[in-house]
Amino acid sequence: MVRRTRDEALETRNKILDTAERVFSERGVSHTSLADIAHAAGVTRGAIYWHFRNKADLFDAMMNRVVLPMEEMAQRAGDATLDDPLAYVRGCALNVLERVVRDPQCRRVFEICCHKCEYVNEMSQVRDRHIEGRNACLSHIEAGLRNAAAKGVLARGVNPRNAAVGLHALVDGLIMNWILDPGYLPLDKEAGRIVDLYLDGLRRAPRSPAAKQKRSRRTVRGEPVEPRTGYARQGRR
Structure with a gap:
């Protein structure tokens, strides 16, 4: 009996959340009341308050x-x-983008968050949660990039924090613009290429065997190793 009651309560909670997604998507968050959600879900306002403190708590x-x-x-x-933390960070970024494209619920929730919610009045606490989540995400990405630097995967001179901010901004911007206008780009086909363009600039390029051998020979002969340029040196004998 207790389990049945618990299962029924969970079913009601999920029903309220599913309905909130739909109504928020149709009307926008600021134009939707808890009474609207209760009516659409076929439950009482008391049922909503049993599970959620207020609209912000429901949204969260x-x-x-x-x-x-x-x-x-x-x-x-x-x-x-992790053998290659940079590859893992790549997988995290692509997982988010792929879910936005392929999962209707994920896409709907991100659309509500990005384009149909005003962080004012009672929803200001949702803004705080949004900032908290962003900062946590940045910390995880930064930790991954510092991990990559420790393993010699990250190029020298790359600031992990700045690189994390750049990747987060890239993924966030792709999501916001694609949801606003799916014709913006075929995200399902181009996401990997776009993320790789960014991450390839962070990855330490492996030295080619020929370059290693050439450097080794010159070092043995005692010749200075000059920096490579895009121009051939003139007049050298």
Whole structure:
């Protein structure tokens, strides 16, 4: 009996969240009341208040259903046992973009968050949660990049924090613009190429065998190793 009651309560909670997604998407967050959600879900306002303190709490729970699995994946980026932390960071970024494209619920929730919500009055606490989540994401990416630097994968001179901010801005911008206008680009086909363009600039380029051999010979002969340029040296005998 207790389990049945618990299962029924969970079913009601999920029903409210599903309905909130739909109504927020149709009307926008500021034009939707808890009474509107209760009516659309076929429950009482009391049922909503049993599960959520207010609209902001309901909105936060709706976001968490989509965002928490992504945050949990990103948390492992700093794991020292990863062979290639930069490749793992890439996988995290592409996982988010792929879910936005292929998962209607994820796309709907991000659309509500990006384009149909005003962070004012009672929703100001949602803004705080948004900032908290962003900062946590940045910390995970930065940890992954510092991990990559420690393993010699990251190019010398790359600031992990700045690189993390850049990657986050790239992914965030792709999501916001693609949701606003899916004709912006075929995100399902181009996401990998775009992310790789950025990450390839962070990765330490492996020295070619020929370059290693040439440097070794010149060092043995005692010749100075000059920096490579795009121009041939003139007049050298």
